[in-house]
Amino acid sequence: MKMKLAVLPGDGIGPEVMDAAIRVLKTVLDNYGHEAVFENALIGGAAIDEAGTPLPEETLDICRRSDAILLGAVGGPKWDHNPASLRPEKGLLGIRKEMGLFANLRPVKAYAPLLNASPLKRERVENVDLVIVRELTGGLYFGRPSERRGPDGNEVIDTLAYTREEIERIIEKAFQLAQIRRKKLASVDKANVLESSRMWREIAEETAKKYPDVEVSHMLVDSTSMQLIANPGQFDVIVTENMFGDILSDEASVITGSLGMLPSASLRSDRFGMYEPVHGSAPDIAGQGKANPLGMVLSAALMLRYSFGLEKEAAAIEKAVDDVLQDGYCTGDLQVKNGKVVSTHELTDKLIEKLNNSEARPRILQ
Ligand SMILES: NC(=O)c1ccc[n+]([C@@H]2O[C@H](COP(=O)([O-])OP(=O)(O)OC[C@H]3O[C@@H](n4cnc5c(N)ncnc54)[C@H](O)[C@@H]3O)[C@@H](O)[C@H]2O)c1
Ligand SMILES: CC(C)[C@H](C(=O)O)[C@@H](O)C(=O)O
Numbered sequence: 600m601k602m603k604l605a606v607l608p609g610d611g612i613g614p615e616v617m618d619a620a621i622r623v624l625k626t627v628l629d630n631y632g633h634e635a636v637f638e639n640a641l642i643g644g645a646a647i648d649e650a651g652t653p654l655p656e657e658t659l660d661i662c663r664r665s666d667a668i669l670l671g672a673v674g675g676p677k678w679d680h681n682p683a684s685l686r687p688e689k690g691l692l693g694i695r696k697e698m699g700l701f702a703n704l705r706p707v708k709a710y711a712p713l714l715n716a717s718p719l720k721r722e723r724v725e726n727v728d729l730v731i732v733r734e735l736t737g738g739l740y741f742g743r744p745s746e747r748r749g750p751d752g753n754e755v756i757d758t759l760a761y762t763r764e765e766i767e768r769i770i771e772k773a774f775q776l777a778q779i780r781r782k783k784l785a786s787v788d789k790a791n792v793l794e795s796s797r798m799w800r801e802i803a804e805e806t807a808k809k810y811p812d813v814e815v816s817h818m819l820v821d822s823t824s825m826q827l828i829a830n831p832g833q834f835d836v837i838v839t840e841n842m843f844g845d846i847l848s849d850e851a852s853v854i855t856g857s858l859g860m861l862p863s864a865s866l867r868s869d870r871f872g873m874y875e876p877v878h879g880s881a882p883d884i885a886g887q888g889k890a891n892p893l894g895m896v897l898s899a900a901l902m903l904r905y906s907f908g909l910e911k912e913a914a915a916i917e918k919a920v921d922d923v924l925q926d927g928y929c930t931g932d933l934q935v936k937n938g939k940v941v942s943t944h945e946l947t948d949k950l951i952e953k954l955n956n957s958e959a960r961p962r963i964l965q
């Protein structure tokens with residue numbers, strides 16, 4: 600298979616984890632006889648510095664003529680005091696919206712070798728395998744007006760707006776995912792307070808009639824945040840609006856032992872997608888070779904699965920991650936008992952070794 604990929608490393612640890620993902624991807628594509636053309640593009644702070652805008656038109660052009668996008672992370676203290684239109688995050692929100700990527704899948708899986716790396720009790724996190732389906736192009740992030748106002752700028756407004764269609768399509772997506780998983784869906788809202796959540800719940804109830812085999816629960820976001828820590832094993836698929844999903848996914852990362860472990864896929868109704876880790880640019884460790892590349896590497900695996908239907912290749916990457924963790928290798932963010940802490944580059948070398956060992960390689964190449 601031939602693929603054209605847009606590569607947007609971004610800021611902070613973005614380029615470090617992207618380098619790891621590309622090395623891993625090249626190895627697996629090579630092993631299975633696929634060809635990829637990688638085209639780099641600017642986004643976030645790096646784009647502000649070089650092109651004067653967080654999302655240059657050229658970046659959008661490159662993305663539009665690609666089959667999928669890989670994105671590292673954006674942001675950092677250097678740009679934190681910029682005006683709203685010149686913030687790195689604006690580039691990320693812009694590309695999600697421009698490309699129509701409304702469905703953000705954030706899988707959260709407990710890896711056996713990392714069970715003791717979570718601050719939660721082992722028996723709570725064991726066997727956790729859930730997916731947060733986050734609405735990505737609506738809600739508070741995009742509602743207008745969103746501004747400071749009043750004569751002295753001492754009043755402020757953000758708007759949480761959704762249309763019926765926007766809610767319907769994300770809830771459909773979540774039901775479809777639940778149907779091919781363990782058939783349990785938690786629709787998370789704040790229907791006791793917000794009108795938007797009441798419509799969300801109404802649509803979730805209507806859609807449920809089309810999926811009688813899926814067990815649906817409606818949960819309030821505050822108690823969900825508690826349940827996610829107290830009893831994460833109860834969840835299969837969680838669907839929720841943009842900001843709730845942002846917050847719940849960082850919280851859920853604690854189950855895995857580190858925010859650096861979580862991948863994500865941002866999808867629409869065709870096969871196009873953007874693949875990025877859940878974490879940010881981690882300015883506190885940027886440039887030190889300490890970044891955990893696994894969230895980014897696992898995002899590349901999701902790309903192979905969702906945008907290209909390459910299940911074996913995606914599974915090969917996921918197995919390499921499992922195997923390397925099983926051997927005790929990790930980066931310093933993971934508090935693994937007796938863990939062998941290595942650098943981003945060294946951990947990537949270990950992944951590549953696993954992918955190239957005779958067992959993992961496709962039979963045809965042995
Ligand atoms: N998708 C994105 O591009 C994205 C996501 C979240 C935050 N951000 C941006 O990143 C900047 C920093 O935000 P923050 O500090 O709140 O969140 P962050 O996710 O960058 O970091 C939070 C903590 O987790 C650690 N961490 C995160 N990813 C890691 C990894 N791969 N390996 C090891 N440790 C990791 C960091 O060192 C830090 O201590 C901000 O500008 C924010 O807007 C970007
Ligand atoms: C950087 C920020 C705009 C972004 C978000 O809030 O969506 C991030 O936190 C994420 O989770 O991808």
Ligand SMILES: [Mg+2]
Nearest residue numbers: 845846849877
């Ligand atoms: Mg976030």
